[in-house]
Amino acid sequence: MTALNPDPDAALVERVKRGDVRAFEMLVVKYQRRIERLIARMVRDVDLVADIAQETFIRAYRALPQFRAESAFYTWLYRIAVNTAKKALVDMKRDPIVTQTSLQGSEDEDETYRPGMEPTDGETPEALLASKEIAATVNAAIAALSEDLRQAITLREIEGLSYEEISEVMNCPIGTVRSRIFRAREAIAERLRPLLDTREGNRW
């Protein structure tokens, strides 16, 4: 069902292809966390995850003119991330000075999820606490949504359905779907925003 959905990032990708680097930043903000988690499961060296993620996005930016939209942008980006991480692993094995600390536990280059093997991410206790607080706030906000709003945003974010498909499932016009998803996001964001203000006051 979702295989036939158009790529939700098509407008952003086209914008980047026409020379708008800021549109690429929007894609970075959208996928950075998922890409970092993927790389962390492959490399398992917390110091290298951010560097490899950066390299992934730079490679994607350079290769974007060749992106033919035969797959979704995220699928394409995912492949670049896997290849970049594998190359980093090969480079680490070639360089023993770097690999002495980096190779611990990196023998498995499989990116598949294994319970209990999540990277520690090298986060401070404060950062870990903040992460837990964010997750708890989002979950509590979702639980507090009306049934219509919760169903709409769940079908979109978790099931990945298009607006058209959600309108069929919920038996309502597409405009209503669009409005419900926006209202759900705003209701969650209202609770989340106090946690997202950086201490320096420098937001994005």
Add this chain to the structure above:
Amino acid sequence: MSLPDSDRSQYRRLLSALADGDATQGEAARAFDAWREDEDTRASWHCYQLIGDVMRSDDLAKPPARDESFLQALRERLADEPVVLAPVDTAEPAPVAVVEQPAVANARAGGWLGGRWQGPIAMAAGFLAVIGGLQVMRSPSGGTTAGPVALAGAPAASGSAVVAAVAPAAALAPVPQTQATAAQLAPYLAAHRQSTMNATFQMPGGDIRNASLVQPAP
């Protein structure tokens, strides 16, 4: 720069639609502009994406400062990169020969020359070029002059091929200038052939052929 509060809700609505790939072209353009100019828009985009990530998995919940520093570092690297500019239509490679452009343009516009007729026409043009070459090589002076005539005839043969290749496209496309050019070329090509044939008959070198080697007396 910041947008007025009254506009923010409207822009957030656009961002929400853009995040799901449901924004129209105009809405997307407005959302891009807002992202560029308004920090609240950028924070809202991050917030919406974070909500989606956390809904999919709690371990994607990260403090915003971390995401922000990642973007800042990437911005610095992107600033050193050449700006991406992809061609709008990359379905077909650009034609090398200028004379083929009308035919290619016609094919792209969906004319009957496009697709299945392009191959046969190209083959016919090649065949005509070979015939033209053979005609020129059939010199009235016999086989001894074949070399120079073939060399002189080469441009004329290519000229014939060009005309042959252009003719079908010109017949279809309303470009009278192309037909006029082909017609204007004809007398020049004829004159060129004539001059090269004359040049063949006036081969210098009679003196050389008549020269004899005189050996010095011992």
